[in-house]
Amino acid sequence: MSSLPPVLTCHNLAVHYDNRSALRDVNLEIKRGQITALLGPNGAGKSTLLKVLAGMIPPSHGAAKFEGEELSGPHANITYVPQRSDVDWTFPISVLECTLLGLAGSRSRWKPFSRHDKAVAMQALKDVRMDHLAQAQIDALSGGQQQRVFLARALLNNGDVLLLDEPFTGVDVPTQDMLVDLLTELKSRGTAIVYATHDLAQAARTADYAVLLNGDIVAEGSPHDIFQQDVLLRTFGGSVISVESLREVAAS
Amino acid sequence: MSWLTDPWHFTFMQHAFLAIILVGIICGAIGVFVILRGYSFLGDALSHAIFPGVVITFILGGNFLVGALIAAVIISTLIGVVSQSGRINNDTAIGVLFAGSFALGVALMSLQSGYVRDLNSFLFGSILGVSRDDLVITAIVGLVVLVGLAMFRREITLISFDRVFARSTGLNLWVFDQLFLLLLALAIVVSLQTVGNVLVLAMLVTPAASARMLTDNLRRMIALSSTIGALSGLVGLYISYYRGVPSGAAVVLTATAVFGMLFLFAPRNGVVTARVRQRIHYSHPEDDVRVVPDKPQA
Numbered sequence: 001m002s003s004l005p006p007v008l009t010c011h012n013l014a015v016h017y018d019n020r021s022a023l024r025d026v027n028l029e030i031k032r033g034q035i036t037a038l039l040g041p042n043g044a045g046k047s048t049l050l051k052v053l054a055g056m057i058p059p060s061h062g063a064a065k066f067e068g069e070e071l072s073g074p075h076a077n078i079t080y081v082p083q084r085s086d087v088d089w090t091f092p093i094s095v096l097e098c099t100l101l102g103l104a105g106s107r108s109r110w111k112p113f114s115r116h117d118k119a120v121a122m123q124a125l126k127d128v129r130m131d132h133l134a135q136a137q138i139d140a141l142s143g144g145q146q147q148r149v150f151l152a153r154a155l156l157n158n159g160d161v162l163l164l165d166e167p168f169t170g171v172d173v174p175t176q177d178m179l180v181d182l183l184t185e186l187k188s189r190g191t192a193i194v195y196a197t198h199d200l201a202q203a204a205r206t207a208d209y210a211v212l213l214n215g216d217i218v219a220e221g222s223p224h225d226i227f228q229q230d231v232l233l234r235t236f237g238g239s240v241i242s243v244e245s246l247r248e249v250a251a252s
Numbered sequence: 253m254s255w256l257t258d259p260w261h262f263t264f265m266q267h268a269f270l271a272i273i274l275v276g277i278i279c280g281a282i283g284v285f286v287i288l289r290g291y292s293f294l295g296d297a298l299s300h301a302i303f304p305g306v307v308i309t310f311i312l313g314g315n316f317l318v319g320a321l322i323a324a325v326i327i328s329t330l331i332g333v334v335s336q337s338g339r340i341n342n343d344t345a346i347g348v349l350f351a352g353s354f355a356l357g358v359a360l361m362s363l364q365s366g367y368v369r370d371l372n373s374f375l376f377g378s379i380l381g382v383s384r385d386d387l388v389i390t391a392i393v394g395l396v397v398l399v400g401l402a403m404f405r406r407e408i409t410l411i412s413f414d415r416v417f418a419r420s421t422g423l424n425l426w427v428f429d430q431l432f433l434l435l436l437a438l439a440i441v442v443s444l445q446t447v448g449n450v451l452v453l454a455m456l457v458t459p460a461a462s463a464r465m466l467t468d469n470l471r472r473m474i475a476l477s478s479t480i481g482a483l484s485g486l487v488g489l490y491i492s493y494y495r496g497v498p499s500g501a502a503v504v505l506t507a508t509a510v511f512g513m514l515f516l517f518a519p520r521n522g523v524v525t526a527r528v529r530q531r532i533h534y535s536h537p538e539d540d541v542r543v544v545p546d547k548p549q550a
Contacts, residue, residue, distance in 0.1 A: 054420050073422060080420035091288060091413045092468045101413070104406035105421050137468045153417070 005068075006031050007160055007192045008053055008078075012062035015048050022048045025216045026062070030161070030192050035183055037207035037223070038196045041236050044214045046196035047083075050163045053194065054080040066161070079159040083166050084146050089139055095149050096134040099125060102153035124152040129178060144175030151182065162186060164195040168202050180206050200227065204250040224250040259493045267382040268446070271390055272485030272503060275443045275455060278394040280481030281401055282439045283460035284474045285432065289412045293343065294331075296453045297350030298433075299440045301327040303357030303449065306374060311364060317389050317441060324437030327353060332430050377448030377500040379489070390442045400435045408432055409470065446485075447500040454504040455481060462511045465518040484510055 006029035013026040023045040030036055030053070038046045051057040052064050055074040063070045066078060074080075093101075099121045100113050107113060113121075125131040128148040133141070138149065147167055154162060162183075168176055183193050183206065197203055203210050204223045212218040212226060212235040219226045219235070227246045259265040286295050305323020309316045327349060334345035361371055373381075401408065407428050410418045419425055436456075443452045459481035463473045488503030495502070516524045 051420075055422075056416075056419050074420055076422075080417065082414065082416040082420070086416045087414045088288075088412075092464070092470050092473055093409070093413065094469070097470070098413075101406065101410050101417075102421075104410045104418075105423055107406070109403045139468070 004032055007067060008194075009065045009068075010049075010052070010062065011065070013049075013052065013059045013064060014061040015045070015052060015057060016060045021215065023052070023059075023215065028211065028217070028220070030194055031209075032160070032190045032192045033187055034208045035187055035193045035195070035206060036209045036211060037203035038194060038211050038213055039198065039200060039203055039235065040213035040218075041198060044235075046198075046213055047165055049213065050080070050165050050194065050196055053161075054078055054163050056080070076157075077160040079154045079157040079162050081150050081154045081162070081164040081167060084143065084150065084170070087146075089141070089146060091138065093138060094134070095125065095130060095136050095138060095141070096121060098138050098149055099134075099152045099156065102156035120156060121152070124155040125149075127155060128152045128182065142172065144171040147171045147175055148178070151179070159191075161192045161194070164193070166197060167195055168197055168199055176202070200232070200246055201249055204246050222250075255494070256490075259490065264380050264382070265489075265493065267384065267387055268379045268499065269486065269489055270387055271379060271382045271446050272489055272499070273482045274387075274390050274394050275446050276459070276481030276483070276485040277478040278397050278439045279443055279452070279455035280459045280463075280478035281398060281474050282436055283456040283481070284463065284470070284477050285401075285408060285412055286436065286456050287460045287464065291436075292453065292457050294346055294433075295436060295440065295456045297331075297346045298324065298327065298437050299444070299449050299452045300354040301350045302437070302441060302444070303354050303374065304360060306444070307357045307360040307364075311360065315385065315389070317386065317393075317445075320441040320444060321393075321438065323353070324441050325434060328430065328433035328437050332426065332433065336426065373448075374444070375448050375450050376498050377444065377446050377451070379446045379492075379499040382445060386445060390445075393438050393442045397435050397439050400431070404428065404431060447503055451500045451504045454507055455485075458504070458507040458511050459484060462507070462514045465511075465514040465521050480510055481507070 008028075008030035010026045010028040013023060013028075014021065015023040026049065038049060040046050048057060052059055053071075055064070055071040055078065058072075065071065066075050096118070100117065102121075103113065103117055107117065122131055122134060125134055128151050130145065130148045130152060133145065138146070141149065151167070167179055171179070183195075187193060187208075195207075204227060207223055209220070210223045210226055211220045212231060214235050219231045224247060227250060260269070283295075286292060302320045302323045305319040305321070305326075306316045307319075308323075309319025312319075330349055331342070331345050334340060334349065335342040340348075358371075407418075407423060410421075410423065411425055411428050411432075415425060439456070440452050443455055447455055460473070460477045462480050463477035466476055467473050484507035485503050488506040489499060491497060491506065492499040492502035497505075514522060516522050518525060520526075
């Protein structure tokens, strides 16, 4: 795996909002077949970095590159899964309709979605174990189920890179387990996965590579190597963390 | 039953009926997206902002719909441009431009003779003055709005529902926001003559709100909203004809009454209905739980 060239790279990346710096000096390589966790406290720039990688925010300095080419906007092979809270869940559409919106930009304006498109969407829902709720309204879903629908919608795109913003936040344990299974499955197919989280234990269990972020990159490497008291303190500030137990999780 | 057919003996009433039905359908359809996006204020603002265009065509002579359309395009673009600056949010941009352009219209109007009468017909509509040409323009513009909504239904739905994901797929939000604004402006312009400036908001919002009480399905909601809008228009015009109430007010009051009824008694979601259902199901509270139980299949 390590011999493959990275699919996404960042070079001296910085993002400023007005006069405030959100990210600085970010140099990063994202590899295929690897799950990368972006970790950091609130305001550390996790979401910003994900959006830069998705081509949604142009960096103020430096560049993000997909397969060596500078990203100038969203890319068809990069799929982004927003935070659940970004969305109005009372919107009157069904789970299947919501999933099909993943294809909104790429289908004929005049025709309804084809049988094939619907079958593909149903398969994606099956992959996240939501096919039995395909006709349910999205406002009837639990947090975990919402996250699954988002994931199904992203699966339709079948991209090389999957970027997820806080996919594990506020979802039930079965959904967390399902997410881990699915990400692992995608990883084995060579997809590069990057997700933002502030849950260290979750990252220790799931990620192959962890990036500790607080404006800039504090540390990066395998969770087992970098989850150390001094590094975590520098990333998260003064919060008390049981590092030993985390390393045990990472090792297991 | 002659009371039903009597008004139809007059050409001006035939025009009025056709116009209000068209307006009900057009505003009902686009109104669904107005309420789902929380754009009520924008709808109100646009209707006022069109005023100077109407006044200028009134001064220069010509069909006021043309002036209104030009004003609508200018104003919707300006709102987009000002809110794009980032420092001033959308709501504020709308507020500034809406009040400013309405004031401009009032100032221009005040320089004309017959100021009060014409202002009145602009504010409250003059449905009995709908000409054949007006009807043709209304029908064409209405068709443009409906076809536009149908063509870009997925993009408009996606940006209404999930803007962040929409942007991540490469959709140009600004373009589709402007497109939606333009369609909305068109719908408002053709409604001005029938319901007037002050009450057009009700045609956008009230039937859509009624439809929301009845269904969770977007397509059904659009169909219901258009139907309720058209029917409210029809019933309102009869009331106006027989009671001498201004047409705009009669139509809007009808639509409001429909909403009131549905808000209380809609089959599933009405406030009273829900209470009654709760009483009936009290011994089986789980029947009323709307969250679908999570049963992942093996």
